[in-house]
Amino acid sequence: MLDEGKGFPVCSELPRREGHNSAVKRWVASFAIAVLACAWIALQSPTSSSLLQDSDTAVLLNALEERSSPLSWFLGDWPLQNHFYRPVSTLLFEGDLALWGRDGAGFGATNTALCILSVLALFWFIRELTDSPILAAGASLLFANLHFARPIPFGSGLTLAAIVAAFAVVLRPENLKMSAYASLLWVFAAATASGLSPFYGGVQAWLPGRTASSMTVFLLGALSAYARFERLRKTGESRASWILASFGLMLLALGCYEQAVVAPGLLALIAVRFWLDGKRPAWPIVAGAIALVGAYAVLRTQLVPLSPSGYQSQQFRSGPGVGMSLLGYAFPAGQALWLGGSSLALGWAVGFTALPYSLALNVASNLAGLRAALTRPSVLAFGWVASLVAFLPMAWLKPFAHYDYLPTALRMLLAAGLIAAAAQATAIAISRRAIPAPLRPDPAPGSLPRR
Template identity: 30%
Template sequence: MLLHAFALPQVLHPTPLRADSDTAVMLNAVRDAGGLTGAWRWFVGDWLLENGFYRPISSFSIALDYTLYGEAAWGFRLTNWLLMILTALGAFFLVRAYARLAQYPSPNWLALGVAVALSLQQTGLTAWLGNRSTWWFVAVATLFIGFRHGLQIPRFAQRGKPLAQRTDLASPTEVREPSPDPSRQWALLFLAIGALFWGFDRLLETHYTRLIIWVPSRTALLGTMFSVWAVYWLLRGASERRGGWLGLGGVFYLLALGSYEQPIMLVPIVGALAFWRRREWGAWGWKAFGTVALVGILVLTLRVSLLPTEPTRYQQQQLRSSLTGPLSAYLTELIPPAGQWQYWASVGGNLEILLVDKQGWDNLVGALLYLGVLGAFWRNRALLGGALVWHALTFLPMAFLHFFEHYMYLPQLGKTLFDVVLIAWGATRIQSKLP
């Protein structure tokens, strides 16, 4: 996609590969194995960093780059850049197919919006856009909708004007329709603005800075790219009742799990999808679920049989020592107002602090605006429910580890879909002249 061209300077970044210790260890492992000639060792044992993970596809990918480019940094980063493009392209097809299942009225536009938003996040452009206030984007979107679609002054807002200036009065030959309830109209407008606010706020806060430059992020890039395309082929196979597409989805899922462990969470996601569409898909939905379940069992069996089952020192260091922090971070990631509980717990009954504390008012307004998110969720629960399940399940195991930005890459598809639907719903409500 054209937006990815803005990330090309990262491909040509002058930082040497060996400036990063993990990358240096990986390059040494490939060199000592003889490049691709020794690639089989990673299919029957630990991967390049030898820290207790079964990632033969990621190891093979790094070895292939080493064979093609030597230690030229731009070659490794070019591969990461291309994987981003393939992921955004796969997101377009997957979101479009899923939106059609959920009977969303504009699946093509929604898929395009998600692909563009994901591209902005991948390339880090949202960091530049995020320098402006969220309210700036809400205002621009509202004004654009007004000018683009000729938004008129709502009827209830015209009350009190001189009769000659009012445009909402019926002519003598027209049948007067009941006047809408002004309070209800303002409430609906508030919900629309709330959905716009949270959609822009969540979407613009996400950006990635090391996915291209940092070579070890290849694991998440490969795992996510293969996962997105795997679910697309599985969904298409179940919908069209074609075993070939299911088989292709299984192959892509095998490649995803051979690249990274996080895609294992797609098994319950596909299971939930099969249950949701059980009447339309029948046995084909359960065939799709069986495909990913069998692949998951296969990779897990290989992992247990080829590598020690005792956690390595690195794996132990990655685990966070307390459950309170991970659970709080997890809930805040899914439901942002949940992160306010510490603030309100510290305030207690001393609400007079709101007279001087801007953060308190920001929290209060944000929580009230979140009602718009709930309204959008209710109106689009089939679509947003799936987005939330993807986000919640794929992020769940990573919430208990010390944070790295590539942990969020696979969950990002669900989160971005959720945010784009919020923006679209809010814009549609304003466009339909609510109130």
Template identity: 30%
Template structure:
């Protein structure tokens, strides 16, 4: 009997009904990430949200929307401000709600593709409990990636529904239109979503019985929409052109390609190395280019070799490379090893690992180890969320991971000063100055910390006057 037809009572770890499975997934999200709600606004949140007048609406918002740069993201911040004011906990609660919705979308997508309730539940749980997601879930400025990912998943769900067997043409057209609307919303949260046609091509290519003609028919409209959207963003989005110019100033395309070849395997390895996670990572050395390129080539060869025997493995290996291709090939980045872009890249691996874990758990005596695994992942996520909720701890960790980063030491000093740890802040800002003495922001912070220390120092007492003899 196929695994998907087994009674629910005979499948280890599987809730008896779909509503129970959804509730269980939401409970996992809350248990894993609730600790992050204790945090607030920090570093990039200040210019992106708190100090941006558009967050409060009004004329500043209208000017920002006219620029055309990530309007859905900006409107989400405005909605949060209307609900919470400038309370960082409220903004983080919205991020957690978006993550929970994304987990449910992964679950529904997996139910359709894997045709196995246990594998679908485990795929969604593995997506929910990835510790690297802290940079999106527990960081208010991670919102752009979270919104984009949810939009891409909704687009893929509508696409799958449109091409179900037996669906009449009129209803198919409706769901295709819904898929394009969700795609447009994803792009309006973050322009990296323009990679959707490439993801869709991969999604269709590993479907049983796929042919080049069928793939071309199903991807045609999204591809056309992506080209049109890219042209509009470039023509009318001055902010996008500014970012492109900034990227070219950092490194030329060939140099960026070499550095990404070294950095991308290190970024992907963070999925399996939660102890190495950090808000700041050191840039890879030039010696890492060849090993990195060989590692990426190995992933490609393995994906092609498994294409017929286990197509889900091909999806798991190629999805991250496709998702990261726009920002991790020819475009230079300030940070080469990153965590936030790993959020949507984890969808494909989560589906493949969910199917693999379901096969393993169906053997006798595997339910308890499975529960232990989920509990361990949830505890690791809670640890990462708690770290992000404490800026001083977050940036202390960053200076341990990247001790030569002046930015990490600068932000550590800022967090320590805000926490009232003046002696620690002075030591941290001294390290930042030693690494980059000419940075204006670091000089200004050093002066502010020094003045604050002088203001708090006790005034020297005057000698008491001796009575006249």
């Protein structure tokens, strides 16, 4: 808008322009953090020829060479013939075989590229979901760190922050409760940021791990496109093309790995998150995602045997292990209580060990995190519940690191949000309490008489 007759911007627009430039700078800085973390992942790309000597990989590559028909994998079981429908991730192996032959470095580069794309897809998703550069950069960095062969010990640093927050009570004894709360949040943030599985050996340097990483790239892309659609609806800038992109990426994710069947549940959580912000989400899109997964399930029954394969029979499980795995996402302290509860039955002598105090700290930190999640549901509760939903179908399988790949990506939003909440609580704990102003008489002395 120009001032009439002068051609200069109206003064009221100047702060808005500065705000826009400042926001752009923040986003550029946050994206640079994610890119630098990805660069470190790239520098540790596996190159050993032993990558191809893994038993599953060797059988898979032999099957590809024998059939020599890439598109045929859309019509049935994937190369290992263990009753999985994974044509898209199989094509990634076909592409590597065509490009690199039996060169392990080429296959390792593809696995590395998928890990990098997963980190960047997580950045995009959190950008669309929260519009927060700090959360996007923080979650992406924490997720990337779990790919490092030697991860940065963020957990130790956050534990140190917990100790500092606990000692804040020395400075401000009147803020005892807030100091304890901040310290417990730091403890829970440290445990959450450390993740449940390392991903260098379990995903990046293990070629079949690309089934999970490729699925994560496409599914996070699908979630990002839907979140962008919802975020822009209020401004009238939303386009139906984002929904088409979301559904297309969802199909690709389903063609990579069966864990993608959680897509409708995750879309529903995104819809609830925008509903909590006072917006009216497009629920028919969630219904469409359910229909899409239903159609995939029907197609799968036509192309893949319904009876469990030998591998599936070996991997499926029931019993306490399922509950333990679910507790790892639902209430991590529950795992510690489950494992340590029997030791507590030994009697009073246990009081001379660190076990009961460690369990108490674990439970208290989880409860503090739960309280924070209830006060910040659009970030903390979302990351907490979304990671659990993403892991649900894998709980009934014996654990592998790549089962945790997508759930951990989503859980890093919880970790980043906990760090932000803990930092805020710490700042309050070390601040002097505001002294309320004394009541002034009405009218105040010396004031003009009222008419």
